[in-house]
Amino acid sequence: MAAFIVTQRDDYRVPHATSCRALGVSQAWFYKWRHVIRYGDASPRHARREQLKIAVGQWFAKHHRTYGSP
Known part of the structure; x- marks a missing residue:
């Protein structure tokens, strides 16, 4: 919009x-x-969400994409 x-x-x-x-x-x-x-969004909240997105992705890959959500 x-x-x-x-x-x-x-x-x-x-x-x-x-x-x-x-x-x-x-x-x-x-x-x-x-x-x-x-x-870009330089807010602390945005930075934290990006860090969490990376951490969740790494955890998911570590468990061979069988545990949790992508």
Whole structure:
């Protein structure tokens, strides 16, 4: 949906606020999405989740993909 909002701005010069209002999403959500796409998510929560994703993947591989969830 955010990509659609960006497209409307680029192709038709529709302001982000107008698109957000028409689609029923908050401007804050749109701008947060845009920031994450440009700069990545450097939050501690995101970093921790990435570490957990790696650890779970290693554990799953260690047990020959037979224990737990991928």
